[in-house]
Amino acid sequence: MTAGRNVSYELLVAYVDGQLSRAEREYALTLLEQEPELSRRAWDLRQVKDMVTFAYESVVPPALAAPPKRRGLLRSMGGWVAILSLVAAGLLGCALVASGGRGDRIARSPVGPAPVVAAESVSAPGTATGPVRRAAPLVRPADTPA
Amino acid sequence: MNFLCRLCKSWLIRQRAVRMTPQLYRVAYAWSHDPDRAADAVERAVAEAVADHALLRAPGRLPVRLYQGLHRADADGKATSGDGASPAGPAAAGAIERRVRSAMAELTPDQRRAVILVDVGGCSYGDVAEVLELPVGSVVDNICKARARLKERILSRPGNRTPAQVVSLESAR
Numbered sequence: 001m002t003a004g005r006n007v008s009y010e011l012l013v014a015y016v017d018g019q020l021s022r023a024e025r026e027y028a029l030t031l032l033e034q035e036p037e038l039s040r041r042a043w044d045l046r047q048v049k050d051m052v053t054f055a056y057e058s059v060v061p062p063a064l065a066a067p068p069k070r071r072g073l074l075r076s077m078g079g080w081v082a083i084l085s086l087v088a089a090g091l092l093g094c095a096l097v098a099s100g101g102r103g104d105r106i107a108r109s110p111v112g113p114a115p116v117v118a119a120e121s122v123s124a125p126g127t128a129t130g131p132v133r134r135a136a137p138l139v140r141p142a143d144t145p146a
Numbered sequence: 147m148n149f150l151c152r153l154c155k156s157w158l159i160r161q162r163a164v165r166m167t168p169q170l171y172r173v174a175y176a177w178s179h180d181p182d183r184a185a186d187a188v189e190r191a192v193a194e195a196v197a198d199h200a201l202l203r204a205p206g207r208l209p210v211r212l213y214q215g216l217h218r219a220d221a222d223g224k225a226t227s228g229d230g231a232s233p234a235g236p237a238a239a240g241a242i243e244r245r246v247r248s249a250m251a252e253l254t255p256d257q258r259r260a261v262i263l264v265d266v267g268g269c270s271y272g273d274v275a276e277v278l279e280l281p282v283g284s285v286v287d288n289i290c291k292a293r294a295r296l297k298e299r300i301l302s303r304p305g306n307r308t309p310a311q312v313v314s315l316e317s318a319r
Contacts, residue, residue: 055176
């Protein structure tokens with residue numbers, strides 16, 4: 001029994017289709033080198049495969065065959081970017097409205113009317129909580145009647 | 147952030163699907179030999195794949211998903227319009243194309259689909275099995291029978307040229 005008869009037709013077809021593992025491919029190649037008849041059959045199968053591929057190569061209409069026009073990521077996602085920008089702006093607006101009162105007082109205090117109770121920032125010794133606001137003692141002017 | 151990632155993946159999937167359109171059309175046309183049905187099948191397959199959220203987790207499965215959609219669309223098209231397309235395709239095709247398409251039309255649908263997916267679509271046997279929902283053994287069997295039939299029909303006729311000769315003739319035109 002020759003080596004060629006051990007090779008199944010399926011193995012030959014799979015070899016032509018490139019579906020064999022590396023070890024199987026090397027085994028098939030060795031057999032093909034030893035058996036001219038196998039080599040001829042493989043060549044015929046390869047011809048059929050190439051002809052089938054070739055026969056349908058040019059059926060694509062020009063409208064589909066033309067590669068799509070390359071566009072930048074931002075340009076092609078323009079609609080999404082616009083929507084995301086609107087959502088981000090909305091969220092920012094909500095955040096500003098939510099913190100609006102406090103931020104407004106903080107912003108106005110240096111230029112607004114003098115506070116009734118003066119405050120000074122001191123660091124509480126022994127604490128790491130940062131500055132605390134402590135009311136300054138009110139001093140009555142000397143000429144003010146009691 | 148997660149939303150942005152999904153958005154970018156969806157965009158990439160759409161771009162890849164669009165780039166695969168010519169190849170999808172070749173496969174769909176080779177299955178049906180009907181330009182209109184092939185175009186419809188491609189359009190439907192791309193739309194289905196783009197809308198498939200499972201691809202966001204496994205974008206590498208896009209070709210298989212596209213061919214699955216193509217297969218479903220082709221089967222539905224055959225059910226509605228029948229298999230009345232000309233087996234040899236448009237008359238403008240060359241002699242080799244006509245011969246191959248004529249031989250292809252003599253195969254069974256499963257044989258034709260399998261061999262086209264391998265030769266035109268570039269699929270592996272495993273992918274073909276997944277697309278056609280058949281065991282791999284059946285796919286190998288179909289491909290082997292199809293190859294034998296095609297070889298008998300295409301190469302046994304006198305005056306056939308080798309693919310290298312065909313390509314050189316085509317490029318010389």
